[in-house]
Each structure stands twice: as structure tokens, then as C-alpha cells.
Amino acid sequence: MRVFLASVPLEAARVVIVGAGEPALAKLRLFLNTPADLAWFAPDGEPATLETPQGAPAPAGRTPHAQDFAGARLVFIALQDVAEAARLAGLARAGGAQVNVVDQPGLSDFQTPALIDRDEVVVGVATGGSAPILARDVRTRIEGVLPAGLANVARMARELRETVKASVPDFMARRRFWERAFRGPAADLAAEGRTAEARREMLRLLNVAAPEQGVVHIVGAGPGDPELLTLKALRVLQDADVIIHDRLVPEAVLERARRDAKRLYVGKARGDHSVPQDQIEALMIEEARAGHRVVRLKGGDPFVFGRGGEELEAVRAAGVAVFVVPGVTAALACAASAGVPLTHRDHAQAVTFVTAQAKPGGVDADWTRLAAPNHTLAIYMGVDRAEETAARLIAAGRAGSTPVAIVENGSRPDERVLTGRLDGLGALVRGASLTGPALLFVGETAAFSAAQLDVRAEFAA
Template sequence: MPLYPLFADLNDRHVLVVGGGDVAARKTAMLLKAGAKVTVGAPVLAPELREWVQQGRIIYKSGAYQPDWLDGTWLVIAATRSRPLNARIAADGHVRQRLVNVVDDPALSSFQVPALIDRSPLLVAISSHGAAPMLVRRLRERIESLLDPALGSLLQLAQRYRARIRARHTDHTQHRRFYDWLHDGPVHALLRAAQPLHAERQLVAALADRAVPKATGSIALVGAGPGDPGLLTLRALRALNEADVILHDALISEPILDLARRDALRITVGKRGGGTHTPQASIHALMLEHARAGQRVVRLKGGDPFVFGRGGEELEFLRAHNVSYEVVPGITAALACAAYSGVPLTHRDHAQSVRLVTAHCGQSLNTLDWSELARERQTLAIYMGVGQLDELTQELIAHGRGGDTPFALIENGTLPQQRTLTGKLGDLPALATRHAISAPALLILGEVAAQADAAHWYGELLGDPPQHLAYLRTLADAA
């Protein structure tokens, strides 16, 4: 038989937990959060439970379980390590018509404690009737990632104004459209931006007008990270699932786009390796067009929008045109490529600072302070520099950086085809040519880059000689 789903109001109601270990403490914490008056019975208590007794938050019954502990309780949780004792507690509870949960034992239980996603007052509960708790955990993680944390605040606000909303919009269609606006419009956006007072003012202003507010568009500048979809933030994933339109860079990987809402309009913008080019002004025009049409637009950028991503320019444009926006940071390539190659960007013994540098064209090279970049005991993370490796090497060595400085050149960082080339600065251009390194690639230069030879863990490791050949030779010598 399927379980009957039920949300119980336990506020100021007595609940018994039998058991004094960590599991009992976890169950007690959930009950206290629900406002229950909790009695815990056990010979000894875990430190957390003892602390709650001292604080007066729970009642403690010391000693072995007694059936009269059940008197006056609404429900019971058996969390002891003894199945015979748990079975006895369950039997006593059933005789007294109490709801009983025996932890991890559905056969003895008359109710199950579901996996819970808490966006109070919104609660989402998942149960497999105790058959597949690991699957339930996975489902909970998936749903958790899709539900905006600001939903709880939105529901609380809607709850406070429910009567006024119903009085203002008595027509069913208008009533539904108002709630659609409440969820999709500026109120929810302001709550996500941690501006509850402004959100409430927007709601009050909307209720002053009998007409349902028109849908207003918005822009989310979203960092997609370096390519591995597993590095997307939860907020970025939610934005992709809510988007009507996605304006994405050419470097955004298909696995990331596959996570987006299926019916969203996808438009490729940007350029790759000097190929097709969407001017920045055209990107601005597309953002404005779709936002003014009342659509939720995601401007999806590789890495982080504010690290060599023109996010600042786009934000200035949106402000100038009074378009609502939010910014969702992404993991920038320097952090991700270094991590996937086993390179710490800072190290107590080798580097006390990191410089993020772009070298995507000759003009950008001319603006760099080479004497500062050539200093030791710092790490350089150079973006978009594959086409200028000769110039980079010459300038750094000319300004005092040693030709034996270690480097790690990471191609297609975090993607399955990642390759990491290591060596010395003086050999960088020749090695990159020999191994046909191409964009996108990130150069890490400094003493920390030597860590890649030992700590590299993802993708193919290249060197001079290639690292896999050196490893085979080591094995041959040992044989």
C-alpha cells in the first residue's frame, strides 16, 4: 500500500524520542525546528542532547525505556541501536494508537520521515516507502538545486498580503496573472538580491493599481565556468532553467547548454579564435530587445562575467537603459585550470600573490607593465595568450624573469580533452608548437607551476620529453 502523505503540525505538541546517540540528536533537531515539545529518553545522552537539556530546550527521561514514557505523546521516534527494543517501542506505540517511526526500519514504522527540501513555508518531501533511501537522497539533491532559496521569502510575503491580493483581483484570470507576475517579476528578483524592503514596496505599489502589472523582462549575467558542467553554481543552474532566452558565448560547451530549459531560445554570440564575430553593440541590442519583450534573458559567459568577460560593459549598458539585472559569478579559468592540473596559485614557499593577465592581442601586450610581471614569488595566470607565446616569453625574460621559471599551459581546461603542458619558460614557444597547443588555453607561470608534474590528476600531461614516455622509461629501468 502506498503511504498517505501528511504534513503534521507539531507546534507545542509532545513528541518522544527514545535513544541518546547522534541519530536521536539529528531527529530531535528537526522536531525542535518544527516547534515540538521533545522528550528524550535514554540511559546516556550525546553531548548535543545534554546541552539542550541544560538549556531547557528538551525534557530528559534518564534510564531504560518505560512504556509510560508514551503517555501524552502525539508521535514517537525510536532511535536506539537495539532492534528488539525498537520493536517493543513500536508495539507499545501501536497499542496506544501513536504514530511511530523506527529509524531505518520501515517494517516496524507506522510513518516515515521523508527527505525534506526546506524553503519555509514551502516544504517539499520525498519518500520511497523506505525502499531506496539513497535514490531519495539523490532526488533531494537534484530538486534542492532547482529551488531558489528566495522562494521562502516570496511565499512569506505572499502569505502576508494574500487577503489584499484576493480583494484586489477577484477575477480568476487576473488573480492567476498577478501571482505569475509576483513570481516572475521584480518582487522575486529583489528578494533574490537580498532587498526585502524594496520587494515589499513593489508589491504594495502593484496592489494600488487595479490592473495586473505587465511582465517585465530581466537579464542575468551568468558565469558558466571553464567548461565542466559540474562546476556550474546552483544559482547558475536555476537561471538556466528559468530562462526564456539564452545569449551564449561560442565557447560554452554543449553539456552545459543541455542543462538549460528545453524550450528556451538559444542565440550564439561572441567569437572564437578569430572566427565569426558578434559585435558587442549587437549583443547589447539583443539583450535589450528580449528584455523589453518581457522575457527572462540569460547572458551566458565562459568563466566569470567580470574576469575578461565584458560583464562590466554590459552592466553599464543595462543600467543606462533601466533594465533589471542580476549577476551570477562563475569559476574563472585561472582557478579551475590550476585546480584540474594540481597547481596551487599561491603557496607559502613560492608565491604570495596572483596576477590575472589577458594577452588576447598585440595591443594588450603593449599595455602591460613587464617589470612588475617579471617579478619572482608571484604567479601569473595569462588568459588568451596562445597566439603570443613568443612575445610573452621574450618580454618576461628581457625584464628579468629567469628562463628556467616553470610553466603549465592548460588547453581545454576541465574538459575531457584537457591537456597540460609543463616545462621551463625559455622552452615555452617551442614546446607549445611541438605539441600543437591551441586556444582555448591558459598559461600559469611561476614556481608553483612545477607542482603540476607531481600533482596533476586530470587529462593528459605533456612535457619534454612527454611525461608518459618518461614514466614508461622509469618502469623499464626498474625492470
């Protein structure tokens, strides 16, 4: 985050605007319907009557003095003379004001964001002054989805806030009450201006407000690209009180979660389990029993080599409500990004997801079945055993010339794709110096990734 948007209360705040051109008038219009104490100076001459915004204060046709800035909270200076603007900015700053010199970021303490004004609800979009037109376009897109009556909802919430606080002393129960109120009929009625009905619905909800039982959502975070989160996963993330996440969940995905949610890292790597599986399950149950909405966030899909089934079983056995939100698993995402069709009428009539890391003491894979031709293998956790896996497939009958592809950090900005043959898979892995999560593809369709790489190289050239 390069800029921070602060919320400045405007009740009785003194706001000073200097200038009479269109940039100054734009700032003036911004504050006309606010409770701010507005002062306007037009040292270059007053604008034409038709240009003056209705309801604006009469401009003082002079250059402001130091005392004119006394007690000012915000000062906007829109003058063509940059030296004079800088001098006035110094006077305003000496008086304790925050200063914006229009189109002069280097002389300003802040930039004006593109604002969506719904009276009690104000949304700002900022680019740090680098791209104001972009901020305006983003504002337009957001504005189209916000109801005009949103201010009514916020106004009613402000009026009932102390009543709710007194009636529902439990913090989590109070949070749940407001969520139900803002996402249900009460908010819809308020947005339509049906205030009396909305108030009655709010009070009805208030009478039944009580601490809720905790719940666990086992959520697939997908391969790492936050845009591949499902809509349901995004909604659950933004409602979570506690997020228990693993090593394969990148910060870009966590940033989509609610900011004040507690985050607990329980990542595992081969030979390094920071938190054992039974303790992860106990943690999920403990947080849910405390009344929290818990999201167990797992890379890919929780039911594809993610031990989600074990966690589901443990939470159910503890009598805690649990739900599963699927995610885009790595095989689908990496294959799509690398241009590897998992099935193809001419080359692969079957696809198998298989892990190279069998459970200690567990049953080994059926290599004869996995070595069948016209069959794509998506091998999870296969980097450390690539040479052994290739040898077993070849021994079971798969041709050494079978195409292979390795996709590291699939779908992410640092994605890397390597191609080769099955009989050279071990050497390909050793020479790749892989550091991120990687998936191995074996089969005729893996050759499509090489064609994809050629197309990328052509575009890059």
C-alpha cells in the same frame, strides 16, 4: 537522452497485469490507487491471500485471450515461461497496447521507471532497463526532498488553472504568476493541507498579476564543468526566458537551463566575431525590453577578461535592470585541476591574471612588474603569442628556466596539461596542437603540475 519518459493519463485507461509472483504483485500495487481500469490474470495460480494487495481486483485464474487485451493501454506480463510471455505480448500488441515483459527488455515496448508518487505529481527515474537498482536509489534520494503535501499544491493549481488563464491572458504574466505561487506562501500553505488559506493567497496573487519588466543577468558559466556552476547561476539559468551565450559555454552547462528557454549563440573566436559586441549589447537590451528574463551566459567569470563590465555599463545606460552572477574563472579552475597553487608561502607571494591580447591601440603590459620572481602569472588568451610573451618576460628579467604549464580544456573531461620551461614555451605550444581554450601559467608554482602528472601516471599504471 537514451530513453524518453512519457506521461500517460490513467483516467479510464485499461491496464492488464498477467502473473501472480512478486514481480506481478509489484506492478499491481503500482496501479491500485489510480483511476485505471485494472484487470489481473494469474495463469500460474493465485497468490496466497496474505500476499494479495488489499483492494486488488479478483484475479482470473487463466491465461488471457486476445479479447482480454482489447482496448488495453498498458500490459504488464510477469511469467517465468519466456516463450509464453512473448506470445501474450504479441496478442496484447496486436490489440493496440504498449507491453512490458518484466525482466525482458528485448520483448518490451517500455520499461517501468522508478516512480515517486505524489498523486497529482509523479516523478520518474529511468535507466532504460539497464540498472533498475540505480534508478531506485536515485528515486530514494529525490523522494527525501519532496514534501508529502506536494499533491495538494498541484491539485489546487489544476482547480484554478482556467480561472488564471481567463484572468491573466498575457502568457509571460501568467508564467510569472505561477512561479510566484509555487515558490511562495501559497504553495507552503497548500502543502500543509491549509487549503482555504492557500486559495486566498493564490487569489491575492492573481489580483496583482501583471506583465513584468524584463531583466538581464550577466552570469559566469565557469570553466565548463557544470558542477562548478554556482547555485545562484543554476537558479537564474532555470528561470531564464532567453539565454545569450558565447563560444566557451559547453552544451553540458546549457543542458542545466530551462528546456524551453530561447538560446542565442553569439560566440567569438580570434578573428571571427559572429556577432559584434555592440550588437550583443543591443540584443540583451531588446530582449529585456520585451519583458524577458535574459541571461547573458559567459565562460568563466564575466568580470575577468569577459567584457562583462562593458555589457553592464551598456544595459544600465539603457535603463534596464541588470545583475551580475560571478563564476569560477578559468585561472582558478585550471590551476586547481592541474594541481598548480597560484600562491604558495615558499614559491609565490603574488598572482597576476593577465591577457596576452591587449586592446588594439591600448597600453601594453608592464613586463618588468610581471617578470618579478616568486610571482605566478595566469595568462589568458596567450596561445597565439606564447613565444612573444616568453621573450618579453625573459628580457624583463625572468629566468628562462622558470617552470610553465599549459592547461587546455581545464576541468573538462578532455583536459590536457603540458609542462616545460619559459624559454621553451613557444615550442611547447607549437608542438601541442591545441584546439580548445587554454591557459598558460608561468612561475615557480607551475612545477607542481608536473608532480601532479606523475601522480596521475602512477595511478593509471
